[in-house]
Amino acid sequence: MKVKGETLLWVTQRASAAVLALCVVVHLATLVYAVQGGLTAVEILARTRGSVAWLAFYAVFVLAIALHVPIGLRAVLNERAGWRGASRDWVLLGFGVLLACAGMRAVLAVYL
Amino acid sequence: MKNLALVHRLSGIALALFLPLHFWALGQALEGEAKLESFLRWSEQPLVKLGEWTIVLLLAVHLTGGVRILMIEFLPWRDWQKTLAAVAAATALAIGLLFALSSSAYAQAWPQKPVRFIVPFPPGGATDISARLLAQKLQEIWGQTVVIENRGGAGGGVGAAEAARAAPDGYTLFFPSGSVVTANQHIYAKTNYDPEKDFVPVTNVVSGPQVLTVPADSPYKSVKELLDSGRANPGKLYFGHAGIGSQTHLAAENFVFQGKLDAVSVPYQGEGPGLAALVGSQTHFFVGNLAASIGHIKGGRLRALGVTSKTETPQLPGVPPIANTIPGFENLGWFGIVAPRGTPKEVIQKVYQDTRRALQDAVLKEKLFAQGLAPVGNSPDEMGRAMKAETELWKNVVRARKIEVK
Numbered sequence: 292m293k294v295k296g297e298t299l300l301w302v303t304q305r306a307s308a309a310v311l312a313l314c315v316v317v318h319l320a321t322l323v324y325a326v327q328g329g330l331t332a333v334e335i336l337a338r339t340r341g342s343v344a345w346l347a348f349y350a351v352f353v354l355a356i357a358l359h360v361p362i363g364l365r366a367v368l369n370e371r372a373g374w375r376g377a378s379r380d381w382v383l384l385g386f387g388v389l390l391a392c393a394g395m396r397a398v399l400a401v402y403l
Numbered sequence: 404m405k406n407l408a409l410v411h412r413l414s415g416i417a418l419a420l421f422l423p424l425h426f427w428a429l430g431q432a433l434e435g436e437a438k439l440e441s442f443l444r445w446s447e448q449p450l451v452k453l454g455e456w457t458i459v460l461l462l463a464v465h466l467t468g469g470v471r472i473l474m475i476e477f478l479p480w481r482d483w484q485k486t487l488a489a490v491a492a493a494t495a496l497a498i499g500l501l502f503a504l505s506s507s508a509y510a511q512a513w514p515q516k517p518v519r520f521i522v523p524f525p526p527g528g529a530t531d532i533s534a535r536l537l538a539q540k541l542q543e544i545w546g547q548t549v550v551i552e553n554r555g556g557a558g559g560g561v562g563a564a565e566a567a568r569a570a571p572d573g574y575t576l577f578f579p580s581g582s583v584v585t586a587n588q589h590i591y592a593k594t595n596y597d598p599e600k601d602f603v604p605v606t607n608v609v610s611g612p613q614v615l616t617v618p619a620d621s622p623y624k625s626v627k628e629l630l631d632s633g634r635a636n637p638g639k640l641y642f643g644h645a646g647i648g649s650q651t652h653l654a655a656e657n658f659v660f661q662g663k664l665d666a667v668s669v670p671y672q673g674e675g676p677g678l679a680a681l682v683g684s685q686t687h688f689f690v691g692n693l694a695a696s697i698g699h700i701k702g703g704r705l706r707a708l709g710v711t712s713k714t715e716t717p718q719l720p721g722v723p724p725i726a727n728t729i730p731g732f733e734n735l736g737w738f739g740i741v742a743p744r745g746t747p748k749e750v751i752q753k754v755y756q757d758t759r760r761a762l763q764d765a766v767l768k769e770k771l772f773a774q775g776l777a778p779v780g781n782s783p784d785e786m787g788r789a790m791k792a793e794t795e796l797w798k799n800v801v802r803a804r805k806i807e808v809k
Binding site: 305 | 412415416427429462466469476492
């Protein structure tokens with residue numbers, strides 16, 4: 292891959308990491324609030340369903356994961372397994388799409 | 404530092420493998436309430452819990468490495484400062500997650516021995532019946548015996564005082580009717596408990612209408628006939644109840660007040676004894692909970708004249724609402740769980756959540772329905788707000804009716 296492409300992946304990896312760090316903190320705070328407040332899973336869902344803000348938050352969370360994980364695995368496969376080339380990138384793209392689809396399915400279930 | 408990078412990579416791989424499974428399971432579980440319930444039950448298994456804690460550990464480790472990498476690349480700090488900051492960030496995350504998860508872990512360990520429900524009325528009343536029906540199901544869920552201890556007297560005050568002084572360890576819970584914790588403090592000049600200071604709400608278990616009954620051989624065939632007779636003969640009608648300040652007392656007082664009667668209140672040690680006295684024609688009428696009255700009605704020992712809900716109740720078809728005779732009349736009773744103040748929050752959450760789960764059981768629902776009761780299962784916060792509002796309501800009613808015990 293060209294230097295420009297590698298740079299883009301590097302930036303995406305770091306940016307998604309920063310987004311994930313923030314998302315984890317918000318997710319964690321929500322979890323603690325809900326558990327300590329005595330909300331059941333059904334009650335939590337009653338609050339998230341129909342909320343565009345939660346939809347947007349978890350969509351960003353999932354998309355950041357779908358970007359961060361394949362790029363991270365790409366570096367690991369490169370360094371540890373010596374797997375390079377288009378085949379690796381296609382497999383990782385597929386994995387990213389799988390993560391995005393499965394994650395968005397869960398996000399939509401939280402929203403709808 | 405090299406090791407940290409390696410651990411970051413390895414934890415990343417493990418998390419990457421876990422994530423699709425996590426998303427898939429979440430997507431499945433969120434498809435409906437039934438699936439969510441079964442998912443939550445599955446997630447309580449020890450092996451799943453172990454997996455959960457492993458993921459927390461991996462996440463903390465991965466974050467430590469990640470934060471450190473970001474700082475190496477973007478911050479002009481010294482090495483030890485970066486490591487320290489990364490470890491601090493990861494520790495904060497781990498503590499937060501463990502704090503959230505520990506609630507369920509703590510609650511899972513409870514109960515380790517039999518749980519005591521103090522019921523402030525003798526056996527046979529609606530409070531007792533509700534508590535026993537719920538206890539049967541909770542025993543299955545907890546794998547521990549739930550002992551019902553009936554402590555009648557002083558309109559529920561005797562049991563309330565004992566529960567208030569019980570060790571707040573979750574093994575003694577109080578199962579009162581609503582009035583014991585919302586009205587008694589206004590009626591009794593002195594009580595040995597303070598509902599607000601001594602108890603914390605757990606959940607309202609069931610609620611239901613009450614029914615106005617007379618003995619089977621009573622001359623009164625309708626609410627109107629009873630009212631006409633009472634109005635024509637002031638002070639000659641006697642009504643029984645479960646004790647001063649009990650739910651049945653307040654319901655009857657409400658009926659007497661709104662029906663513009665002059666009737667005499669006769670307190671008993673509980674709803675069971677009060678209804679038994681009515682069966683023996685020692686009193687003229689009783690406004691009892693459906694749970695306690697329905698057996699006598701169906702057994703032909705008592706005649707139902709009217710129900711306190713605004714519409715007919717399915718358990719007593721053909722019995723008209725009292726509101727048909729006294730427009731706007733309505734009086735609903737409820738029975739719930741409160742815990743001695745100081746009871747661990749985790750236990751309160753577990754009792755509440757397990758009660759909710761118990762109330763979803765079809766067999767229990769059917770049994771409650773047969774007793775004229777509907778499941779509620781609201782959250783501790785919701786119950787607290789409802790109790791506060793009801794306390795204000797009874798304060799006003801008690802003042803207006805001058806109901807007091809010195």
